[in-house]
Amino acid sequence: MGLESSKWAIIFLVCWLYKNVSCNSVEQKIYVELNNTVPCVRLLNATHQIGCQSSISGDTGVIHVLESEADLEWPLSKGPNPPYMVLLESSLFTRSIMMKMKNESNRVAGVAVVVPNTSPPEFSPHTTCPNENTGVYSDNYGPNLAHCNTTVWNPRGNGLSYEEFDFPVFSLKEDNETEFIKQCYLDHNRAVNGSAPQYPLCAMQLFSHMHAVTNTPTCMRRNDINFSINPEMVCDPLGDYNVWGSIRPYNDTVFGHKENESVVIAAARLDSRAFFWEVSTGAEGSVSGFVTLLAAAQALREVTHAAPPTRNILFAFFQGETFDYIGSSRMVYDMENGKFVIDLDNIHSVLEIGQVAVHSGTNLFLHSDPVSRRNNTVNDEVKNLVNNLQSSTAGLGFLLVEPNVSQPLPPSSLQRFLRAQPIPGIVLADHESAFNNRYYESFYDNAANLNLTYPSDLSPEEQLEFVTDTAKSLTDVATVVARALYKQAGGDESLVNTIKADPKIVTQMLYGFLVSSNNSWFQAVMAPELKNILKPSPPEYYVGVAMSSTPTRLVQYLLANLTGAATNLTQSQCQKPDELPNESRQMYSYLWVQGIVPPNSTERDSFCVRASVRLTKAVSPAFELGEYASKDYSTWTESRWKFIKARIFLVASRDLEMLTLGVGVAVLFTSLLVTYFISTKADVLFSSTREPASAAY
Amino acid sequence: MNLERLPNEEKLTLCRKYYFGGFAFLPFLWLVNVVWFFKEAFVEPTYTEQLQIKTYVKRSGLGFLLWVAVLTTWITIFQHFRAEWGEVGDYLSFTIPLGIP
Numbered sequence: 001m002g003l004e005s006s007k008w009a010i011i012f013l014v015c016w017l018y019k020n021v022s023c024n025s026v027e028q029k030i031y032v033e034l035n036n037t038v039p040c041v042r043l044l045n046a047t048h049q050i051g052c053q054s055s056i057s058g059d060t061g062v063i064h065v066l067e068s069e070a071d072l073e074w075p076l077s078k079g080p081n082p083p084y085m086v087l088l089e090s091s092l093f094t095r096s097i098m099m100k101m102k103n104e105s106n107r108v109a110g111v112a113v114v115v116p117n118t119s120p121p122e123f124s125p126h127t128t129c130p131n132e133n134t135g136v137y138s139d140n141y142g143p144n145l146a147h148c149n150t151t152v153w154n155p156r157g158n159g160l161s162y163e164e165f166d167f168p169v170f171s172l173k174e175d176n177e178t179e180f181i182k183q184c185y186l187d188h189n190r191a192v193n194g195s196a197p198q199y200p201l202c203a204m205q206l207f208s209h210m211h212a213v214t215n216t217p218t219c220m221r222r223n224d225i226n227f228s229i230n231p232e233m234v235c236d237p238l239g240d241y242n243v244w245g246s247i248r249p250y251n252d253t254v255f256g257h258k259e260n261e262s263v264v265i266a267a268a269r270l271d272s273r274a275f276f277w278e279v280s281t282g283a284e285g286s287v288s289g290f291v292t293l294l295a296a297a298q299a300l301r302e303v304t305h306a307a308p309p310t311r312n313i314l315f316a317f318f319q320g321e322t323f324d325y326i327g328s329s330r331m332v333y334d335m336e337n338g339k340f341v342i343d344l345d346n347i348h349s350v351l352e353i354g355q356v357a358v359h360s361g362t363n364l365f366l367h368s369d370p371v372s373r374r375n376n377t378v379n380d381e382v383k384n385l386v387n388n389l390q391s392s393t394a395g396l397g398f399l400l401v402e403p404n405v406s407q408p409l410p411p412s413s414l415q416r417f418l419r420a421q422p423i424p425g426i427v428l429a430d431h432e433s434a435f436n437n438r439y440y441e442s443f444y445d446n447a448a449n450l451n452l453t454y455p456s457d458l459s460p461e462e463q464l465e466f467v468t469d470t471a472k473s474l475t476d477v478a479t480v481v482a483r484a485l486y487k488q489a490g491g492d493e494s495l496v497n498t499i500k501a502d503p504k505i506v507t508q509m510l511y512g513f514l515v516s517s518n519n520s521w522f523q524a525v526m527a528p529e530l531k532n533i534l535k536p537s538p539p540e541y542y543v544g545v546a547m548s549s550t551p552t553r554l555v556q557y558l559l560a561n562l563t564g565a566a567t568n569l570t571q572s573q574c575q576k577p578d579e580l581p582n583e584s585r586q587m588y589s590y591l592w593v594q595g596i597v598p599p600n601s602t603e604r605d606s607f608c609v610r611a612s613v614r615l616t617k618a619v620s621p622a623f624e625l626g627e628y629a630s631k632d633y634s635t636w637t638e639s640r641w642k643f644i645k646a647r648i649f650l651v652a653s654r655d656l657e658m659l660t661l662g663v664g665v666a667v668l669f670t671s672l673l674v675t676y677f678i679s680t681k682a683d684v685l686f687s688s689t690r691e692p693a694s695a696a697y
Numbered sequence: 698m699n700l701e702r703l704p705n706e707e708k709l710t711l712c713r714k715y716y717f718g719g720f721a722f723l724p725f726l727w728l729v730n731v732v733w734f735f736k737e738a739f740v741e742p743t744y745t746e747q748l749q750i751k752t753y754v755k756r757s758g759l760g761f762l763l764w765v766a767v768l769t770t771w772i773t774i775f776q777h778f779r780a781e782w783g784e785v786g787d788y789l790s791f792t793i794p795l796g797i798p
Contacts, residue, residue, distance in 0.1 A: 209796055
């Protein structure tokens with residue numbers, strides 16, 4: 001009985017101890033994982049690789065917080081414990097410092113850039129002449145205008161995004177983790193009175209091993225090799241979908257030239273990039289342009305239903321324009337090869353909305369291509385378009401001006417159309433020659449760059465509805481664009497002044513695209529299955545490889561809601577509209593959207609939108625044709641990788657590590673020797689005759 | 698297998714099998730032949746079949762050294778020049794390393 005109860009007592013004791021004992025991993029005591037980091041990844045094109053690469057087991061370096069450019073001496077030459085992991089403030093993230101580190105890359109294990117919340121005065125990691133080899137200007141077409149000989153479009157560009165680094169570069173936010181890293185540096189790594197800091201030192205390890213190398217033809221070839229045991233994809237082409245919509249619908253199954261059809265194309269670009277992967281905000285660079293075009297499309301909706309113009313108007317939003325015009329080159333290729341609903345000969349003229357960040361009262365500029373204007377018909381058509389634009393600004397407080405000097409077109413999708421055929425076109429922009437945008441294609445081109453500010457006491461819903469000054473300026477631009485398009489399409493002149501863009505829609509779009517995409521209006525216009533792509537932060541405008549970019553979907557559904565019609569169809573009818581007599585999926589696309597939540601209700605008022613809005617694939621023709629070394633089309637691909645992470649820990653000196661290893665090996669050999677000797681002398685040491693023990697019981 | 702227990706004729710047939718087997722692009726058979734029959738061929742006191750076993754062992758040794766020379770040369774050249782050969786190098790490779798040229 002006593003044994004039973006003591007057994008139970010022991011069982012209970014063990015269970016209680018088990019409950020109170022917790023797991024204490026050694027790994028958690030050594031490493032501190034850094035969670036809010038963004039890497040720089042490798043991109044490849046037909047001839048080069050750009051971006052950053054780490055070694056397969058991560059790059060470890062002793063942390064050094066750089067104080068000034070002169071302080072670079074310590075990691076590059078004077079420091080006694082190479083390699084170093086250099087931590088930079090964003091003011092020191094300049095071309096000269098990065099190039100110096102690139103040249104001494106055996107002493108630099110990696111770079112971490114701390115990105116602050118406030119922007120520096122100017123920063124553009126893009127090149128000075130964007131897309132210079134895939135535009136229209138070349139040695140055959142306007143040779144004195146090619147390669148930015150007359151106008152340097154992005155003079156602030158330092159070209160860092162297009163350099164190749166063989167160490168990892170990560171970006172950190174200015175938050176508690178970064179404070180922790182700086183504190184670790186101050187505690188362990190500071191040199192005291194000029195003497196070398198003592199081990200153990202604070203070190204950081206960055207993992208961003210990229211699989212692709214050399215250039216696109218090599219990585220696409222390695223993708224296709226079937227011979228090896230485990231075929232690995234190493235890179236993917238950049239691309240997504242273009243969004244297009246028209247006033248009069250086109251039959252989506254009939255491609256090629258359409259007789260007697262004349263179309264005015266209104267174009268804008270959707271994407272943008274930054275030095276680090278995926279964190280692109282593109283406020284002035286792309287958002288201002290496509291938001292204006294969406295607002296213009298909405299402004300034209302009523303008047304084109306009441307008094308349809310002679311020509312059709314096609315709104316085109318191109319993806320991938322940052323990377324050598326992926327979207328527009330694909331659309332032109334499809335038009336040339338009869339794979340699009342219209343043909344290049346059907347195009348009457350093109351109006352493209354470029355960077356249009358205006359402040360009230362500033363003028364906008366109308367850029368055109370001087371080479372194609374040498375032809376009289378093209379020149380007359382361009383002058384007609386300029387007239388239509390300039391006369392549309394009546395009463396709006398700013399003017400549209402043609403630039404004084406004869407200069408080429410800025411980097412724009414129109415250049416790809418001109419490469420195929422001389423088409424009259426105008427690019428609307430806020431810069432007369434060089435860009436006004438101080439943060440072109442950088443992670444600082446955000447809402448603050450557009451002066452998008454809200455009073456501080458508003459809730460998110462109130463901010464959504466608040467009409468900012470930026471929104472008012474962009475609304476005026478959208479009104480001008482809409483009126484000019486209507487006139488250009490041969491619409492009724494007397495109705496032109498009734499066309500007005502809606503500032504409320506513009507400000508809601510600016511809020512959704514630059515502050516928070518998860519707001520009630522975007523939720524209402526999106527499909528139920530896509531509502532999870534809306535987040536409390538602005539969407540990312542990098543074109544990516546997954547063909548599922550958020551801005552494309554948002555623009556598709558917004559264009560459908562703003563230019564289409566709400567129907568009475570049920571959800572099942574919306575998915576199969578061809579069963580109904582008046583509906584045709586070939587002419588329209590039918591999208592089931594969530595709708596708003598009416599007051600006093602929790603269910604959404606979903607409905608079916610019928611709109612002539614379509615998506616077309618925006619992958620470079622080089623990948624369709626298999627010409628991976630093409631000089632005519634974009635050949636950009638993004639490398640694949642397994643995992644990307646960063647962590648910090650204390651690292652011991654090499655001497656201590658070697659000493660520990662040596663002692664361990666010595667102990668091993670000593671124990672082997674001792675065992676050998678004992679086993680050979682076993683019969684002497686452990687004699688078989690037992691001496692009686694002197695112990696007594 | 699303990700060679701001491703075998704009669705001499707069987708030793709000879711075994712050695713011969715390994716010698717001829719090595720011609721089927723199997724240099725390790727020749728290496729095994731050399732190592733296994735080395736004592737039999739050169740250390741043991743003479744017996745009738747020993748002369749033939751000796752020739753087989755010598756020829757296996759030569760064949761093996763030839764294979765080592767050829768393979769070493771090819772492997773050195775391939776490892777050094779695979780990156781420069783581009784397409785040809787990739788088609789010759791069984792596993793291509795990731796992230797390095």
